[in-house]
Amino acid sequence: MKTYETLVITEKAPGVWALQLNRPESLNALSMQMLEELADAAGMLYDLPEVRALIIIGAGDHFMAGGDIRDFHRSLALSPETRKAQYRAVIERAANVLVERLTHAPFPVVSAVRGACAGFGLSLALMADLVVASRTAYFTTAYLNIGLSADGGMSYLLPRAVGAKRAARWLLLAERFSAEEALAAGAVSEIVADDQLEARVMEIATRWAHGPRHALLRMKRLLAESMEHTLEAQLLEEADAFSACSATEEFAEGVTAFLEKRPPRFPG
Structure with missing residues (x-):
């Protein structure tokens, strides 16, 4: 270091x-x-x-x-x-x-x-x-x-x-x-x-x-872009981010943990 x-x-x-x-x-x-x-x-x-x-x-x-x-x-x-x-x-x-x-x-x-x-x-x-x-x-x-x-x-x-x-x-x-x-x-x-x-x-x-890394980065990007985009452009970005997050292990773990009533263990 x-x-x-x-x-x-x-x-x-x-x-x-x-x-x-x-x-x-x-x-x-x-x-x-x-x-x-x-x-x-x-x-x-x-x-x-x-x-x-x-x-x-x-x-x-x-x-x-x-x-x-x-x-x-x-x-x-x-x-x-x-x-x-x-x-x-x-x-x-x-x-x-x-x-x-x-x-x-x-x-x-x-x-x-x-x-x-x-x-x-x-x-x-x-x-x-x-x-x-x-x-x-x-x-x-x-x-x-x-x-x-x-x-x-x-x-x-x-x-x-x-x-x-x-x-x-x-x-x-x-x-x-x-x-x-x-x-x-x-x-x-x-x-x-x-x-x-x-x-x-x-x-x-x-x-x-300990959170969902991919979703956190997508959320950061959405917030940063929202000040520059039109509503229509931002809606498309949301659709892209949401669908991308849905394809991750983070999403699967989050849903499973919720249903099993336990804290999620998101992948590193």
């Missing part, structure tokens, strides 16, 4: 993997190195058949406090044109690749958010299928506060989570929102007590790891 300086990747239980942001002394702020490592790690996990579910979590008391301001400050020594080219390159090479690998991952993903979830941290959280937040978590897009626009898929993911007008408020005012406000808006799936966060995401990921 490859190791990283800013990340820790572990198998928490059979099929359940965790990707931990590991810069707690900097509130897990996104450095250029961390961004490059995130893209690489996401690719590695994408290709691992053993991964049935992924947890994204921050070390320490915070998820991610946005981009590392020290990296931004160092970039001011570059000429404007060089700086522009550098950021364009790293976004295309790492940030965009990370978004695509996580949002299209062949396994479900859950983000575990405590403390600060700002800027790219919010983008990263939204790349997951579910976002579980501790009660004291807080959220902000933050970009405008330092004269930047969104990255990490924020302008795509946030409107789909909270709606266009609410996303406009979050992005254009860069206000801070509580976990309760994020839940009401739709950016968060559920809120738990601070000391229950890790247990709850582990419960979710374990359920996925």
